[in-house]
Amino acid sequence: MKVEFVNPFINGLLNTLSMMAQTELRAGKPKLKDDAVARGDVSGVIGMVGAQVQGSLSITFEENLALHVMEKMLGKKVTELNHEVADMVGEITNMICGSAKGELSEKGYEFNMATPAVVTGKNHTINHQVDGPRVILPFESDFGRAFIEICFNK
């Protein structure tokens, strides 16, 4: 997977959380999957389909970070990963992917997005099933960690 494919998703997350939740994340070093497993408590998963490529993306949050973003975005203090937090993570997933889609479209890569699904459950892992490369992007913040995992079949 080319770097120019990855950066738009990193920017998508950083910009979305900065604008919508005044929360600054620090992007760590991208890792090829297999030497890294991302665990978290709530995740958004979204599929991408273009004429030439298929892929999927997941964005996983640790509980504390998700609750912090929820409070900042909706001005509402919640103490557990309820349906409202799941909806918010679904929205964020759409925003990251939509933002990257726009940026990649300008570079000549076109794809459409499926409907996002949100996974809730303490300490789960997500594994993208594809023959192509899988990349994990780690993020840190003062409130907890997040991970994006992306794969495309080329």
Add this chain to the structure above:
Amino acid sequence: MKVEFVNPFINGLLNTLSMMAQTELRAGKPKLKDDAVARGDVSGVIGMVGAQVQGSLSITFEENLALHVMEKMLGKKVTELNHEVADMVGEITNMICGSAKGELSEKGYEFNMATPAVVTGKNHTINHQVDGPRVILPFESDFGRAFIEICFNK
């Protein structure tokens, strides 16, 4: 969502497990999401994108059933939801969706499939984020339960 949209996915799961793992599931009554939550231990998630529709599908297995199918499909007894089981669930997800895609294409509904992602984690839930209807299809077997959740934006 129309019934003709749902049945191909039911048949896809029943046929896949019967053929590949000699495991018979009994399909329960489809339920509209909101009065039902599917919990399980390992799930495949896949996005679908057509010219007119976007949607996603998840197939969730209880641990016991996933381990049974693993043993039947690969002739290998495993005792935990490891990477091999995740790969198998990814394969099954592809097969269900591919089988339904063929059947729906004959009826004039065309979509392409994204890459599947597999979620592992005790007792997680998956929630599809869409304005359209969300349908849960429950399945029972002698070895545990499975759930398909499907949504399309129309």
